[in-house]
Amino acid sequence: xxxxxxxxxxxxxxxxxxxxxxxxxxxxxxxxxxxxxxxxxxxxxxxxxxxxxxxxxxxxxxxxxxxxxxxxxxxxxxxxxxxxxxxxxxxxxxxxxxxxxxxxxxxxxxxxxxxxxxxxxxxxxxxxxxxxxxxxxxxxxxxxxxxxxxxxxxxxxxxxxxxxxxxxxxxxxxxxxxxxxxxxxxxxxxxxxxxxxxxxxxxxxxxxxxxxxxxxxxxxxxxxxxxxxxxxxxxxxxxxxxxxxxxxxxxxxxxxxxxxxxxxxxxxxxxxxxxxxxxxxxxxxxxxxxxxxxxxxxxxxxxxxxxxxxxxxxxxxxxxxxxxxxxxxxxxxxxxxxxxxxxxxxxxxxxxxxxxxxxxxxxxxxxxxxxxxxxxxxxxxxxxxxxxxxxxxxxxxxxxxxxxxxxxxxx
Amino acid sequence: xxxxxxxxxxxxxxxxxxxxxxxxxxxxxxxxxxxxxxxxxxxxxxxxxxxxxxxxxxxxxxxxxxxxxxxxxxxxxxxxxxxxxxxxxxxxxxxxxxxxxxxxxxxxxxxxxxxxxxxxxxxxxxxxxxxxxxxxxxxxxxxxxxxxxxxxxxxxxxxxxxxxxxxxxxxxxxxxxxxxxxxxxxxxxxxxxxxxxxxxxxxxxxxxxxxxxxxxxxxxxxxxxxxxxxxxxxxxxxxxxxxxxxxxx
Numbered sequence: 001x002x003x004x005x006x007x008x009x010x011x012x013x014x015x016x017x018x019x020x021x022x023x024x025x026x027x028x029x030x031x032x033x034x035x036x037x038x039x040x041x042x043x044x045x046x047x048x049x050x051x052x053x054x055x056x057x058x059x060x061x062x063x064x065x066x067x068x069x070x071x072x073x074x075x076x077x078x079x080x081x082x083x084x085x086x087x088x089x090x091x092x093x094x095x096x097x098x099x100x101x102x103x104x105x106x107x108x109x110x111x112x113x114x115x116x117x118x119x120x121x122x123x124x125x126x127x128x129x130x131x132x133x134x135x136x137x138x139x140x141x142x143x144x145x146x147x148x149x150x151x152x153x154x155x156x157x158x159x160x161x162x163x164x165x166x167x168x169x170x171x172x173x174x175x176x177x178x179x180x181x182x183x184x185x186x187x188x189x190x191x192x193x194x195x196x197x198x199x200x201x202x203x204x205x206x207x208x209x210x211x212x213x214x215x216x217x218x219x220x221x222x223x224x225x226x227x228x229x230x231x232x233x234x235x236x237x238x239x240x241x242x243x244x245x246x247x248x249x250x251x252x253x254x255x256x257x258x259x260x261x262x263x264x265x266x267x268x269x270x271x272x273x274x275x276x277x278x279x280x281x282x283x284x285x286x287x288x289x290x291x292x293x294x295x296x297x298x299x300x301x302x303x304x305x306x307x308x309x310x311x312x313x314x315x316x317x318x319x320x321x322x323x324x325x326x327x328x329x330x331x332x333x334x335x336x337x338x339x340x341x342x343x344x345x346x347x348x349x350x351x352x353x354x355x356x357x358x359x360x361x362x363x364x365x366x367x368x369x370x371x372x373x374x375x376x377x378x379x380x381x382x383x384x385x386x387x388x389x390x391x392x393x394x395x396x397x398x399x400x401x402x403x404x405x406x407x408x409x410x411x
Numbered sequence: 412x413x414x415x416x417x418x419x420x421x422x423x424x425x426x427x428x429x430x431x432x433x434x435x436x437x438x439x440x441x442x443x444x445x446x447x448x449x450x451x452x453x454x455x456x457x458x459x460x461x462x463x464x465x466x467x468x469x470x471x472x473x474x475x476x477x478x479x480x481x482x483x484x485x486x487x488x489x490x491x492x493x494x495x496x497x498x499x500x501x502x503x504x505x506x507x508x509x510x511x512x513x514x515x516x517x518x519x520x521x522x523x524x525x526x527x528x529x530x531x532x533x534x535x536x537x538x539x540x541x542x543x544x545x546x547x548x549x550x551x552x553x554x555x556x557x558x559x560x561x562x563x564x565x566x567x568x569x570x571x572x573x574x575x576x577x578x579x580x581x582x583x584x585x586x587x588x589x590x591x592x593x594x595x596x597x598x599x600x601x602x603x604x605x606x607x608x609x610x611x612x613x614x615x616x617x618x619x620x621x622x623x624x625x626x627x628x629x630x631x632x633x634x635x636x637x638x639x640x641x642x643x644x645x646x647x648x649x650x651x652x653x654x655x656x657x658x659x660x
Binding site for chain 1: 459461462482483486487492493495498499501502503509512513514552569573
């Protein structure tokens with residue numbers, strides 16, 4: 001066992017709560033395969049050195065009454081995790097939602113039988129499972145629901161929240177997930193999203209890791225004629241790794257990922273997305289952008305898989321990347337694996353610097369060089385959220401304001 | 412308004428403008444024609460101050476000021492405008508937002524107050540209507556997804572809103588069909604108030620039929636080799652540039 005696994009593993013406990021078997025199985029699989037390292041393909045550009053260098057402690061604080069982070073004004077209902085722990089008494093849930101504790105049958109054991117070091121952190125999450133949560137949404141919600149993960153300034157622990165979000169057939173909802181890191185701990189979360197037939201979820205993720213290491217796996221299983229859309233805004237952090245897998249499992253399923261990562265200082269942010277067309281006709285669209293400044297590193301891997309028989313699948317994937325300094329880095333890999341017929345799949349990737357002609361154009365209209373640069377940076381990041389329907393505009397506008405904040409503008 | 416004396420401009424190590432002289436008075440419209448490679452776009456870029464267009468000698472007086480001493484945005488605030496031959500797309504930046512930000516930046520540099528947003532929108536909408544452009548283009552990103560004709564007309568909208576003292580139109584007519592050309596020409600003519608000056612760079616005489624410039628100059632190999640009235644443009648249309656062979660200039 002490496003020193004790092006030993007540091008990350010929870011102490012073994014057999015609390016007889018029904019999760020014992022799962023915890024033990026996960027622990028054994030994790031020890032067998034180990035943690036990812038530089039030779040693990042999907043972790044090549046994301047070393048674990050931040051975790052190796054940290055001393056974690058077990059302390060956790062109780063959620064204080066401190067103000068929640070800035071949320072869209074239209075939000076009704078908040079699920080609040082503080083230092084990784086959810087206190088149901090402090091949650092405000094709207095009509096049509098039910099929060100219950102996870103039971104062992106909620107956990108996808110398939111993942112224990114397959115996989116390798118790529119899944120290490122998901123297995124780690126399972127080794128520590130004591131209290132997970134299931135949020136069931138049984139009807140359309142009139143207003144967005146917030147999922148807030150906040151941290152104390154002295155947070156130095158390792159926490160493993162596990163959440164299942166389920167939408168009943170036909171239900172529509174907006175989930176605004178806000179994570180603002182503080183303290184020098186690690187949050188290793190697993191979120192399973194399940195969409196019934198015709199359900200539609202807009203999952204907005206607004207995060208900045210700060211000094212908190214964030215490792216998270218989201219897996220969305222999309223049913224017939226259902227739709228999962230993720231809108232991601234990342235303001236950077238010491239180490240953020242998001243795996244986002246969208247499974248289009250039945251005819252008419254749709255998946256969309258729009259994201260902008262605005263990275264500065266020494267941020268290291270890694271988004272590994274995968275959209276699996278398991279059946280046709282199914283549709284996906286992805287537009288992910290990274291702006292990297294100072295000594296920041298952005299990693300993006302966008303995988304589209306269209307399995308044999310998933311005929312009439314359509315997918316579009318684009319990644320745009322802007323380097324703003326000599327030391328900034330991006331490592332990007334679009335992947336397209338197509339095994340079906342009558343498929344339309346396009347992908348594009350661009351990496352570049354600020355366009356000199358655009359900069360001249362803006363200055364020739366009267367903007368200073370600094371204003372021109374700021375506008376071009378903002379435009380690049382904001383373009384990920386263009387072309388939306390009217391109903392999505394309020395949430396998109398909130399994301400754009402947060403984006404301006406991360407870019408240092410006061411708009 | 413504008414006095415260019417013996418201007419020399421080098422681009423990428425090569426001298427493109429080789430001693431250009433030009434005087435444009437207030438309220439005058441001058442056309443500049445010339446074969447490809449003669450330096451027409453270079454002149455526009457050099458006057459606006461674009462990086463890479465190096466003025467190696469000569470002087471430019473604009474409205475009583477030394478233009479070459481000013482930064483790009485200072486030249487704009489001083490009243491210079493360049494309508495680009497290929498207007499740039501700026502994804503993610505709202506067209507109306509950008510135009511208002513530009514106008515306010517210029518006003519601030521001149522010590523004027525910011526424009527009232529209602530007044531601004533009213534002006535922009537009126538101009539769009541005159542140019543037969545859909546108001547929806549205000550909500551789009553700058554020039555993104557605009558047709559070639561719409562991009563050129565968008566430059567005229569900017570011209571109308573920014574109210575420069577001198578507007579340089581770099582091949583504003585290229586790529587336009589007859590109807591769009593008429594709209595652009597009408598847009599430009601609406602802005603002629605006896606004080607505002609124009610330099611219209613063009614290949615073809617047709618635009619000049621609508622604009623009726625005060626003077627026409629021919630730029631060849633980096634210098635103005637011939638000047639005249641609109642009759643000169645008509646002659647070029649009939650005879651091409653061949654009549655400017657050495658010995659004619």
